[in-house]
Amino acid sequence: MLNMEAPRPTEGFFARELGALLAPDRIRVGAAAARAYECDAYTVDRAEPWAIALPESTEEVAVLVRWCVRHGVPFTPRGAGTGLSGGAMAARGGIIVSTKRMTQILEVDLPNRRILAQAGIANKRLSDAVAAAGLHFAPDPSSQTVSTLGGNIAENSGGPHTLKYGVTAQHILGLTLVDPTGEVVHLGGDATGGPGLDFVGLVVGAEGTLGIVTEAWVKLTPLPEAVHTLLASFAEIDQATASVAEIVGSGILPAALEMMDEGIMRAVSQAFRLSYPEGARALLLIECDGAPEASAKEAAEAERICRAHRALAVEIAEDEAARQRLWIARKKGIGAMGRLAPSIVTHDGVIPRSKLPEMLRFVYEVAEQHRLLVANIFHAGDGNLHPCFGFDDRDPEQIRQVVEAGEKILRKCVELGGSLSGEHGVGVEKSELMSLMFSPDDLCLQADAKRIFNEGDLCNPCKVFPSQKGCIEHRARWRGVAW
Amino acid sequence: MNAELSELASHCIRCGFCLESCPTFLVTGEETESPRGRIYLARGSLEGRLDWRQAAPHLDACLGCRGCETACPSGVQYGQIVELAREEIAARRAAPGLRLLLGMLTRPGVLRRLGALGRRLPGARMPRILGLLFSNEPPVAGLPVAQWSGMLPPLDETLLMPITGQAFILDGCAMGSLFPRVQEASARLLRRVGLAPKRLASGCCGALHAHSGYVAQGAAMARRVLARLPENDVLVATAAGCGSWLKEQAHGKRRVLDLSELLHENGLGEALKKAPGYWAVATYHDACHLAHAQGIRSQPRELITAIPGLTLLPMPESDLCCGSGGISNLTHPSQAVALQTRKLENAQATGASLLIQGNPGCHLWLAPAAKARGLTVLHTAEALEAAFIGLEWFCDGAKQTAEAERT
Numbered sequence: 001m002l003n004m005e006a007p008r009p010t011e012g013f014f015a016r017e018l019g020a021l022l023a024p025d026r027i028r029v030g031a032a033a034a035r036a037y038e039c040d041a042y043t044v045d046r047a048e049p050w051a052i053a054l055p056e057s058t059e060e061v062a063v064l065v066r067w068c069v070r071h072g073v074p075f076t077p078r079g080a081g082t083g084l085s086g087g088a089m090a091a092r093g094g095i096i097v098s099t100k101r102m103t104q105i106l107e108v109d110l111p112n113r114r115i116l117a118q119a120g121i122a123n124k125r126l127s128d129a130v131a132a133a134g135l136h137f138a139p140d141p142s143s144q145t146v147s148t149l150g151g152n153i154a155e156n157s158g159g160p161h162t163l164k165y166g167v168t169a170q171h172i173l174g175l176t177l178v179d180p181t182g183e184v185v186h187l188g189g190d191a192t193g194g195p196g197l198d199f200v201g202l203v204v205g206a207e208g209t210l211g212i213v214t215e216a217w218v219k220l221t222p223l224p225e226a227v228h229t230l231l232a233s234f235a236e237i238d239q240a241t242a243s244v245a246e247i248v249g250s251g252i253l254p255a256a257l258e259m260m261d262e263g264i265m266r267a268v269s270q271a272f273r274l275s276y277p278e279g280a281r282a283l284l285l286i287e288c289d290g291a292p293e294a295s296a297k298e299a300a301e302a303e304r305i306c307r308a309h310r311a312l313a314v315e316i317a318e319d320e321a322a323r324q325r326l327w328i329a330r331k332k333g334i335g336a337m338g339r340l341a342p343s344i345v346t347h348d349g350v351i352p353r354s355k356l357p358e359m360l361r362f363v364y365e366v367a368e369q370h371r372l373l374v375a376n377i378f379h380a381g382d383g384n385l386h387p388c389f390g391f392d393d394r395d396p397e398q399i400r401q402v403v404e405a406g407e408k409i410l411r412k413c414v415e416l417g418g419s420l421s422g423e424h425g426v427g428v429e430k431s432e433l434m435s436l437m438f439s440p441d442d443l444c445l446q447a448d449a450k451r452i453f454n455e456g457d458l459c460n461p462c463k464v465f466p467s468q469k470g471c472i473e474h475r476a477r478w479r480g481v482a483w
Numbered sequence: 484m485n486a487e488l489s490e491l492a493s494h495c496i497r498c499g500f501c502l503e504s505c506p507t508f509l510v511t512g513e514e515t516e517s518p519r520g521r522i523y524l525a526r527g528s529l530e531g532r533l534d535w536r537q538a539a540p541h542l543d544a545c546l547g548c549r550g551c552e553t554a555c556p557s558g559v560q561y562g563q564i565v566e567l568a569r570e571e572i573a574a575r576r577a578a579p580g581l582r583l584l585l586g587m588l589t590r591p592g593v594l595r596r597l598g599a600l601g602r603r604l605p606g607a608r609m610p611r612i613l614g615l616l617f618s619n620e621p622p623v624a625g626l627p628v629a630q631w632s633g634m635l636p637p638l639d640e641t642l643l644m645p646i647t648g649q650a651f652i653l654d655g656c657a658m659g660s661l662f663p664r665v666q667e668a669s670a671r672l673l674r675r676v677g678l679a680p681k682r683l684a685s686g687c688c689g690a691l692h693a694h695s696g697y698v699a700q701g702a703a704m705a706r707r708v709l710a711r712l713p714e715n716d717v718l719v720a721t722a723a724g725c726g727s728w729l730k731e732q733a734h735g736k737r738r739v740l741d742l743s744e745l746l747h748e749n750g751l752g753e754a755l756k757k758a759p760g761y762w763a764v765a766t767y768h769d770a771c772h773l774a775h776a777q778g779i780r781s782q783p784r785e786l787i788t789a790i791p792g793l794t795l796l797p798m799p800e801s802d803l804c805c806g807s808g809g810i811s812n813l814t815h816p817s818q819a820v821a822l823q824t825r826k827l828e829n830a831q832a833t834g835a836s837l838l839i840q841g842n843p844g845c846h847l848w849l850a851p852a853a854k855a856r857g858l859t860v861l862h863t864a865e866a867l868e869a870a871f872i873g874l875e876w877f878c879d880g881a882k883q884t885a886e887a888e889r890t
Binding site (some may be wrong): 028030031032033035036037039040041043052054080081082098100101103120122124125128143145146147271331332334335336337338339342343344392394 | 493494495496497498499500501502503508512513514515520523524527530532533534537538540541554555556557558559799
């Protein structure tokens with residue numbers, strides 16, 4: 001048994017042992033590999049793994065996990081590494097278990113509208129595989145061209161269209177999990193709504209702390225017959241939020257209802273030379289889909305509501321190319337921030353929709369106090385706000401400012417009656433803030449639930465729950481590491 | 484510290500949107516073999532957290548396809564980052580093998596001799612020693628085989644539109660010596676849109692050098708090529724890699740265009756509608772340096788679609804690198820074969836019998852393996868000119884036909 005406080009084993013040890021266990025080409029060690037895997041898309045916290053394993057099957061994952069348990073080595077699952085809360089960071093070192101060599105579609109079952117795939121496949125490839133049959137995998141995080149099925153399951157990912165179609169949890173029928181002891185477990189079934197306790201529901205959104213999902217049966221959803229997309233611009237944020245409230249209140253269920261602020265417009269117009277009406281301070285992207293007549297009627301009603309709230313302009317997409325253009329600000333807004341700052345961090349909080357104007361004012365104040373560039377994207381339909389800060393990650397002082405500003409914003413979300421996380425997960429970023437939302441009893445109950453799967457503390461340690469054994473001292477090492 | 488590299492690399496926000504567009508990441512699944520990973524390693528080395536020698540193998544394995552630039556929402560100029568990072572590596576490492584290979588492959592004379600050798604030894608591989616200079620794997624790339632260069636049927640000048648201008652076709656290294664038929668077809672197509680075709684026998688433009696990290700040498704070679712082009716004139720590239728490099732290097736009044744761009748601009752589409760055409764089912768492979776580096780996707784497709792009788796079918800992953808990647812099929816054979824297989828499987832799945840593309844590297848790399856699967860690889864210029872004079876002039880039987888006609 002390796003002691004956590006003992007010096008870490010040599011690279012040669014991992015390469016030799018794990019290479020013999022699986023195959024030499026499945027194991028990577030060395031300075032370059034450790035560095036490349038030290039963080040995901042959340043770059044504020046970084047910790048190098050000791051080795052990286054790239055298993056090709058459920059059985060290989062199980063063999064690896066059993067080896068880790070035997071040797072007391074922590075292990076952390078990782079998909080594409082697009083997570084935004086540090087969920088794929090090797091917080092206590094140990095081994096990164098990458099699913100990126102498990103990317104096969106294993107079975108397509110069109111009559112029953114479902115598909116079985118390995119965890120490492122990119123989300124979008126599932127939809128591409130069945131597009132010809134008029135079906136798709138509905139969860140659509142912005143990262144869907146790259147983020148993996150396993151990662152989406154871990155984070156219970158959302159996306160613009162989850163307002164109507166639901167988050168990942170609603171689309172997972174069953175899964176294969178290598179539990180933290182290395183046992184292969186099949187959960188759920190072939191159909192929705194099995195009897196008994198919902199273990200699939202527990203695993204989806206557990207951020208990889210209950211084991212490593214290696215395969216899943218996912219539900220396929222028919223593609224909508226018609227799609228209507230509008231982009232409305234407003235001079236005041238309050239006008240946009242009032243429009244959102246009325247649209248939702250009128251009984252329309254848009255497929256997507258997204259708001260973008262001035263910061264996003266500025267980044268996008270610099271990056272793509274797009275222009276928005278002068279004086280616009282908020283954009284509202286509305287998409288209605290479904291049967292042609294019904295969706296057209298919904299879109300017309302949404303347009304009427306926006307105009308009634310004095311929209312500066314309402315642009316309506318006439319064809320697919322125009323639709324893509326209207327989506328640019330939403331899809332590429334955060335990326336465009338990268339053109340303005342060396343590094344960004346995208347926060348994720350939930351607030352009651354009615355509190356948005358107040359919340360945005362607070363975000364701008366905080367950004368000014370901490371001298372940070374800021375832009376906001378808001379899933380207005382479900383109250384999920386993404387403030388995005390730009391900063392220079394080579395400057396330790398700026399990193400400190402970013403961490404502080406982020407904490408202030410999350411505290412405010414909870415204060416306003418919202419939540420710490422909508423869809424990015426808690427990861428290492430927010431674990432210490434969990435006590436803002438949950439009482440010690442609540443947290444104990446969650447820890448008990450976790451114990452059903454996980455007797456040890458090796459599986460994705462230091463994630464989600466605050467003040468875990470052996471994590472406090474490590475936290476000081478990886479929190480806010482500058483270049 | 485290299486301030487330019489530092490600035491360019493700092494725009495990467497590590498979102499990872501590039502991953503699935505990267506051929507080496509798709510083949511290995513490894514972060515170190517991804518654009519994001521490579522930028523991270525280059526930054527780490529630049530800022531003294533990592534040794535350039537540790538980053539080098541991962542930067543070496545990059546095919547330079549720039550598919551990641553298309554996918555990047557932050558506008559990261561990855562191609563430049565890799566060139567500059569390779570320059571840092573080249574400054575710290577003697578790479579005689581790479582230099583020798585570059586020297587050989589970019590000299591028309593040497594290429595012509597290699598080509599002649601390749602024709603005499605069917606199935607000949609690159610000399611084993613060359614492959615072993617870079618990896619422990621035996622080489623898989625064939626010796627370049629030069630195209631048959633017999634005469635195509637004469638153009639009937641009386642039926643052509645009057646000449647209204649001129650354009651210079653870049654012979655460079657590979658195109659002039661290995662693809663005379665493509666060059667000839669290109670010249671005829673220019674004439675068909677009223678441009679007098681001139682040839683620029685210029686030597687290598689330095690694209691391969693620059694993409695391998697010898698940026699200064701590559702730039703000097705490009706300057707020499709461009710200096711031979713009369714001012715206010717147009718240089719037409721039939722090789723995607725050369726076109727994109729020379730576009731980056733051309734300043735002032737000298738214009739560089741890809742052949743498909745120029746033909747599209749000058750109304751070849753109209754002329755094609757009146758051509759006899761031919762019956763074929765084809766698909767189109769986007770050469771990386773056309774699609775990703777120059778944004779040229781629609782022009783060749785629109786021209787090919789205008790060929791009467793031809794059906795163009797879309798190919799999945801049409802803009803994923805075929806593994807050739809400049810000289811990557813020599814330096815990283817197994818990676819190159821994996822991508823070649825993926826490309827040909829995608830092409831076969833469409834049901835097409837013609838695979839049309841616009842770059843000599845892809846052409847040389849794909850043609851022999853495609854043939855084994857019953858697919859014929861053609862350059863866009865060949866496919867287009869075939870609409871006027873018949874496909875048989877550009878397929879395997881072409882030589883016999885021409886010889887029979889001569890005797």
